Amino acid sequence: TPLKNIRNFSIVAHIDHGKSTLADRLIQVTGGLTNREMKEQVLDSMELERERGITIKAQTVRLNYKAKDGEDYVLNLIDTPGHVDFTYEVSRSLSACEGALLVVDASQGVEAQTLANVYQAIDVNLEILPVLNKVDLPAAEPDRVKAQIEDVIGIDASEAIEISAKTGMGVPDVLEAIVTKLPPPQGDRDAPLKALLVDSWYDPYLGVVVLVRIIDGVLKKGMRVRMMGAKAVYLVDQVGVSTPKKTPVDELGPGEIGYLTAQIKEVADTAVGDTITDDRRPCDKPLAGFKPSVPVVFCGIFPVDANDFEDLREAMGKLRLNDASFEFEMETSAALGFGFRCGFLGLLHLEIIRERLEREFNLDLITTAPSVVYDIHMTDGSVMELHNPADMPDPVRIDHIEEPWIKATIMAPDEYLGGILKLCEERRGIQQDLTYAGSRAMVVYELPLNEVVFDFYDRLKSVSKGYASFDYHITDHRAGDLVKMQVLVNDEPVDALSMIVHRDKADYRGRGMCEKLKDLIPRHQFKIPIQAAIGGRVIARETLSALRKDVTAKCYGGDASRKRKLLDKQKEGKKKMRQFGRVEIPQEAFIKALKID
Numbered sequence: 001t002p003l004k005n006i007r008n009f010s011i012v013a014h015i016d017h018g019k020s021t022l023a024d025r026l027i028q029v030t031g032g033l034t035n036r037e038m039k040e041q042v043l044d045s046m047e048l049e050r051e052r053g054i055t056i057k058a059q060t061v062r063l064n065y066k067a068k069d070g071e072d073y074v075l076n077l078i079d080t081p082g083h084v085d086f087t088y089e090v091s092r093s094l095s096a097c098e099g100a101l102l103v104v105d106a107s108q109g110v111e112a113q114t115l116a117n118v119y120q121a122i123d124v125n126l127e128i129l130p131v132l133n134k135v136d137l138p139a140a141e142p143d144r145v146k147a148q149i150e151d152v153i154g155i156d157a158s159e160a161i162e163i164s165a166k167t168g169m170g171v172p173d174v175l176e177a178i179v180t181k182l183p184p185p186q187g188d189r190d191a192p193l194k195a196l197l198v199d200s201w202y203d204p205y206l207g208v209v210v211l212v213r214i215i216d217g218v219l220k221k222g223m224r225v226r227m228m229g230a231k232a233v234y235l236v237d238q239v240g241v242s243t244p245k246k247t248p249v250d251e252l253g254p255g256e257i258g259y260l261t262a263q264i265k266e267v268a269d270t271a272v273g274d275t276i277t278d279d280r281r282p283c284d285k286p287l288a289g290f291k292p293s294v295p296v297v298f299c300g301i302f303p304v305d306a307n308d309f310e311d312l313r314e315a316m317g318k319l320r321l322n323d324a325s326f327e328f329e330m331e332t333s334a335a336l337g338f339g340f341r342c343g344f345l346g347l348l349h350l351e352i353i354r355e356r357l358e359r360e361f362n363l364d365l366i367t368t369a370p371s372v373v374y375d376i377h378m379t380d381g382s383v384m385e386l387h388n389p390a391d392m393p394d395p396v397r398i399d400h401i402e403e404p405w406i407k408a409t410i411m412a413p414d415e416y417l418g419g420i421l422k423l424c425e426e427r428r429g430i431q432q433d434l435t436y437a438g439s440r441a442m443v444v445y446e447l448p449l450n451e452v453v454f455d456f457y458d459r460l461k462s463v464s465k466g467y468a469s470f471d472y473h474i475t476d477h478r479a480g481d482l483v484k485m486q487v488l489v490n491d492e493p494v495d496a497l498s499m500i501v502h503r504d505k506a507d508y509r510g511r512g513m514c515e516k517l518k519d520l521i522p523r524h525q526f527k528i529p530i531q532a533a534i535g536g537r538v539i540a541r542e543t544l545s546a547l548r549k550d551v552t553a554k555c556y557g558g559d560a561s562r563k564r565k566l567l568d569k570q571k572e573g574k575k576k577m578r579q580f581g582r583v584e585i586p587q588e589a590f591i592k593a594l595k596i597d
């Protein structure tokens, strides 16, 4: 296809504004799939994605479109992940395009992720086409939302297309606008191959499949390609396009988007953003801005039943095949036994992995409190990255600790503003900006990420009755008065419950934890002190009083089989208990104590 007849575009939108519905319509209108094939929502293929209605892995479809000018066009729609945790993947998908459809729900208006996503598109110089969706709804206010797009985002919305992705109304106009308003790609067919690695995933039949955008040159079957960042060389087995059915083609030229397979074993070898070139005739320099994605949130994941450890290891290995940004390494905890320390791109990423482990692999898991990565500056001048509170060095060797800070944008109807400001202030937030667009307020705060991984989303939802939208990115690391808080049960530290907290928050968090544990740990024959401590200093304390009656008395006398049954029951129950010194703590207690509420 000649360059002038190619258009590469993405759809950017806030969650639920109709991105997937519009994508499905575009596929249907251009005839990429039969109605029966359309039934399964195509772009969001993973079960969990469909259920949660969020896009995790970017996918691509090639649409063939005959425009009103009589010419045949190839339109490549690149799906972008919709959530803030996957910012880097969004930005790479966007940089494979020349334009973007900005979809805004005409009954809702601009939301926090509309802004975050459209600014990313503007940052990589894309032409933006505003599209107002859901105009079939009685609550739709297209004119108001157009004004809001101009006010808040600062782009011309006078020619915004009004559509209903649900009924199909206006969808043909979107196709025409893609052809007439978005620029075609540029590139040099005779130059050495230079391609952007947009995405990769594991396919049980094909192995790793790599999605590429060709910048210059030609990609063909049988070529030896080099991943410039990974410094790995592969022989290309197959080159193709996704319609969205995988269809092999002879070659991919400049401006085109397609996939390659090359006997690659793990997606970890194919980092998003890497540059692919011809090993025999390499391009002189890779594309700018390549950075491997790094996990920012860590937690421990342990099997409830110790016998599931090997199954858990295998399940994690399988998930990692398809998700190079998920990390794990073995960890042991005195309280929870053998498990893994895991790294994630953010909280949603953590939740998705945990749910998939539980659901797809049928595992019962305990997740410890999420922690961010701290930079510990030692007195000897060295710096260590701390992923696990249990590894905190002796405080006398620490000069200072730095923690990641974020810039958060929150949008909500103004009646909830008071509660939102209070929440941000409680979380050590620093207000940067407060503006109004109609009756919606937009606040920008700087916040320590450590305060956000601790139940911030849930609190935000509850103070705004679900109407607030939220987006953030990490900006920098700042020194903070951070300490390790330990929890002691019967004078023994319980490693799984220790956490890094800001000194000002320690009392509150310590008290909360002790009160919770007091209700969760069953009484024993003796008194059990439950304490929270920083270093050797106790900051909160509860005491669990002793049991007075001897429960085993019941077992005397009576018939033998009943007695045996009771003992069997006890044995079952014991399996679920963790022995802690002389104290037995039920598994449930850990789960509940670690559960953020």
Ligand code: GTP
Residues within 6 Å of the ligand: 013, 014, 015, 016, 017, 018, 019, 020, 021, 022, 044, 052, 053, 054, 055, 082, 133, 134, 135, 136, 137, 163, 164, 165, 166, 167
């Ligand atoms: P993510 O995948 O989470 O990013 O969401 P999305 O933006 O892809 O939204 P999706 O297409 O899943 O649509 C969200 C909801 O809005 C669904 O229940 C759709 O049926 C509904 N919806 C989408 N377009 C329209 C429309 O034009 N009119 C009406 N009434 N509902 C729509």
